[in-house]
Amino acid sequence: MFSISSENLDRDDLHTKLSNDKAGAIVVFEGWVRDHNEGKTVSSLEYQVYKELALKEGEKILQEAREKFNLHGVLSVHREGHLKLGEIAIWIGATASHRDDAFKATRYIIDEIKHRLPVWKKEHYVDHKADWVFCRHHSHHVHFEEADFYKKQVKIVDQNKLKNAKVLVIGAGGLGHPALMALASAGVGTIGIMDFDKIDITNIHRQPLFSPNLVGEKKTVIAAVRLQELNPFIQINTHQTRLDAGNGEEILRDYELILDCTDNMQTKFLIHDLCFKLRLPLISASVYKEEGQIRTFKSGSDEGCLRCHSKMTPDDSLLGNCNDFGVLGATTQVLGSLQASEAIHFLNEGKNATLAKTLFMNLKTLCQIQVKNTKHPECSVCQGQVEIKINDFEVGIEECDGSFMVLDIRELDDEHIHQFTSSDKKIALCCHRGVRSKKLAETFRASGHQQFYSLKGGAAHL
Amino acid sequence: MKTIKVHYFALFRDQAKCEEETLEVNCHTYGELYLELSKRHGFDLPQEMIQVAANDEFTSMKAAVLNGAKIVFIPPVAGG
Numbered sequence: 001m002f003s004i005s006s007e008n009l010d011r012d013d014l015h016t017k018l019s020n021d022k023a024g025a026i027v028v029f030e031g032w033v034r035d036h037n038e039g040k041t042v043s044s045l046e047y048q049v050y051k052e053l054a055l056k057e058g059e060k061i062l063q064e065a066r067e068k069f070n071l072h073g074v075l076s077v078h079r080e081g082h083l084k085l086g087e088i089a090i091w092i093g094a095t096a097s098h099r100d101d102a103f104k105a106t107r108y109i110i111d112e113i114k115h116r117l118p119v120w121k122k123e124h125y126v127d128h129k130a131d132w133v134f135c136r137h138h139s140h141h142v143h144f145e146e147a148d149f150y151k152k153q154v155k156i157v158d159q160n161k162l163k164n165a166k167v168l169v170i171g172a173g174g175l176g177h178p179a180l181m182a183l184a185s186a187g188v189g190t191i192g193i194m195d196f197d198k199i200d201i202t203n204i205h206r207q208p209l210f211s212p213n214l215v216g217e218k219k220t221v222i223a224a225v226r227l228q229e230l231n232p233f234i235q236i237n238t239h240q241t242r243l244d245a246g247n248g249e250e251i252l253r254d255y256e257l258i259l260d261c262t263d264n265m266q267t268k269f270l271i272h273d274l275c276f277k278l279r280l281p282l283i284s285a286s287v288y289k290e291e292g293q294i295r296t297f298k299s300g301s302d303e304g305c306l307r308c309h310s311k312m313t314p315d316d317s318l319l320g321n322c323n324d325f326g327v328l329g330a331t332t333q334v335l336g337s338l339q340a341s342e343a344i345h346f347l348n349e350g351k352n353a354t355l356a357k358t359l360f361m362n363l364k365t366l367c368q369i370q371v372k373n374t375k376h377p378e379c380s381v382c383q384g385q386v387e388i389k390i391n392d393f394e395v396g397i398e399e400c401d402g403s404f405m406v407l408d409i410r411e412l413d414d415e416h417i418h419q420f421t422s423s424d425k426k427i428a429l430c431c432h433r434g435v436r437s438k439k440l441a442e443t444f445r446a447s448g449h450q451q452f453y454s455l456k457g458g459a460a461h462l
Numbered sequence: 463m464k465t466i467k468v469h470y471f472a473l474f475r476d477q478a479k480c481e482e483e484t485l486e487v488n489c490h491t492y493g494e495l496y497l498e499l500s501k502r503h504g505f506d507l508p509q510e511m512i513q514v515a516a517n518d519e520f521t522s523m524k525a526a527v528l529n530g531a532k533i534v535f536i537p538p539v540a541g542g
Contacts, residue, residue, distance in 0.1 A: 174541075265540045288472040288539035309522045311510050327541055358520070360471055360536070367481075369469070369534065371515040376522070 002058030004049050006081040009088045014075060023072045023095035027102040029110050031090040033083045041126040045089065049080040050118035050217060050225075061112045069105035071096050076109060078119060118225055120238075129250075146233045150187050157348045159187060165347045168192035168255035170243060170271060172219040174206035174332030175261035175285050175339065181209065182340030184227040188347070190235045191227065192255055195219040196242035197461070206329030242396065242456060243267055245388045248274045257346060259339050260284040270388070272297065272306050277386040283342050283354070285335045289325055292335035295358040295373065296342060303355050304375035305382050331363045393441050394456045395428055404428050409437060410459065421449045434458035463488060464529040468499065473537045478503040492516070493523035496535060511538055 011030070018026060033045045062074050076092040083089060090113065094105040113119075124130040150159050165188050169176050172195040183191055197219050199210050209226040210219075220238035227236055239251055243262075248270060252258060258280055260271045268284065275282040276299045285294040297305055338359075345352040353359075361368035375382055400406055405425045409417055410432060417440060420427050429437035429452065437454040444452040469482045478499075489495045492514045499505060513536040514523055527533075 263541050265538055268538075268540060286539040287541040288537075289541075291472050291539070293536075293539060304520065306513075309520055310513060325541065332541075360534075362471075365481075370518065371534065371536075372519040374520045 002055065002062050002076050002078075004051055004054060004058075004080050005077050006079070009077055009079065009091050011088065011091060014077065014091055014093060018073045018075055018093050018095050020072045020095050022097065023102075024097050025099040025102040026093060026095045027099070027106040029090075029092040029106045030088050031110070033085050033087050033089055035085050037123055040123070040128050042085070042123050043126050044085065044124045045083045046122040046124070046130075047078070047080045047083065047089065048120045048122070048221065049078065050221070051080075053118050054078070057116050057118070058113065061109055061116065064112070065094065065105045065109050068108065069094070069096060069101040071101065071105055074105065074109070076113070078113070078117070080119075120221055120224070149231070149233065153186065157186070157344060161347055162187050162344065163189040165257065166190040166192070166255045167257045167259065167343060167347075168194060168239075168252060169259045169261055170194045170267075171261035171263065172197075172207070172209075172223045173203065173261060173263060174287065174327060174329065175336040176259075177207045177209050177223070178333045178336030179259050179261055179340045179343070180223060180227055181230065182337055183343060184231045184234060184236075186340070186344055187231060187234060188343075190237065190255075192237040192239060192251075193220045193223050193227075194239040194241070194243060194251065195223075196240065196457075206327060206332050208329070208333075243270060244394070244456075245270065246392075248388065249278060252280060253278055256280065257343060258282045259343060261336060261339065269306070273381065273386045273388055275299065276305055276381050276384055277388060279384055281346060283339050283346070283352075285339050287327055287332050287335055290328065290331050290364040291360065291362045292331060292338075293358060293360045294335060294338050294342065294354050296346065296352055296355040298351075298355055299382065299384055301355065302375050303373040305379060307381045308374070308376040308379045328363075334361075334363060393445060393453045394434070394438060395453045396456050397462060400428050400455075404453070406430055406455065408459070409440070414440065420452075423451060426451050426453060428453045428455045430455040430462075431458045433460050464527055464531075466495075466527065466530070467532050468495075469532065469534045471534065471536060472539050473507065474503075474505060474535055477505055487527065490526060491524055492521065492527060492533065495527055495533070496523065499535070505535075507537055512536065513538075 035042050062076060065071060066074055071094050073095040078090045092106055092109050094102050096102040122130055167183055167188050169180050172193050199214050199217050199219055201215050204210050204212060209223050214222050218240050220240045224236045224238050252274055258275055260268055260282060262268055275297060279299040282297040342352045342354050357370040357372055359370050403426050406428045408430050429440055431437040434454060434457045437458060441452040441454040463486050465486055467482060467484045470478045475481060487495060489498055493509055496509055509523060514521055515534045516528055516531045
């Protein structure tokens, strides 16, 4: 029997369960939490398990071992949650009439579990920030040469440049999926996936890494698993969080190229400004119905930025996103693939076509225009002088503890909300998408009512 | 009088109900032209959010309208 446990494992108890007079041997394998990995000192571990699938797959593996190696009994438990150094992460025991079968079966089970089970490991380090790690050891299972993987593309690109590259894709949605798939398949050595959201049934028509049985799961985690299946030779990092002015720099600075695959203006401008501040190249795309646009930004280049010619200010309430205007998967897939293609050329040559020109294309009429990117000589953003404003009055639902009152303002007009200016409690305003609540919180705060906060993303993200 | 050709994309195309039009105008800057077109077609995005390209190059709303120019007002789009 295969099971997942959030409690410390009792090895004696497990051992006893396998007692069997027919058996001439038991082989037990224990995986432990060790104190180091790839040169870093590990302080603890966290396992996240996609339980429904892991239980089914685990049971299947044990059944396979049972048949292959004539076992009398077999038992395995995988831990989930937070584990301290020295704790048992996985326990496997197999009994057989003869030792050879028991040895082979245990080896088979641990290899298959490592390879097939949807289990993710986050390592907490002493001197580094914690990160999700995906065992490269999975690739032991792939009986292919890495070089053969890329045989059909090395005449076009320098594979080493791709292998050494670190690319962050922000937004695991309609644009993010095709971009991620193409980058992973091409062998970009380190890929970061950033998204705060969980899979919704309305995502799936344009997000091919997801399927209906995964609704409710974390987007980054599932995307990472699928990509690792596509290419076992690469490293994938997940950042299951919303990008904001507070966490942006720390996350982005670990990468050398950023792909903006997000769907709202506020985030797009934040990414744009962060990239100029950190001097990171950025490939940005957006879609409106069957139209799309793509542009590459590079700080220090002569091709300018979004703020060169106008004081553009994002305001999502004036624009639509995919929820409002409708979108086809075929459209986002073209634009997302283009982002990946531009990223690969950029990594290979340090430049690409959309650095010089913004491409606008209509996937219905197949009309396209290219507009030459130009720079304003005195633009301060282009020179890296960007102030990233941290607004601490936008809060996530997880930050709303007992000192907060969450106020649903979707059906309330401004006058009603004004009554709460006399409240002693902190008030997190919640509207549809976090746009109106943000404006209101700003207005109230400007007139001295510091108890007002805005719920990030609004009800749409609850 | 200057003769110009304006191309519309995304939101603007929906609001103007055409992909392009040729116009005779008297305005000096692209900003003024945008205001004129806003009245004509009901564009409701504030000027600060729009980019403008003349003859396939990004330029400033304050720049002078060139006779014979191909002009594109580019609304920000955010979908993905």
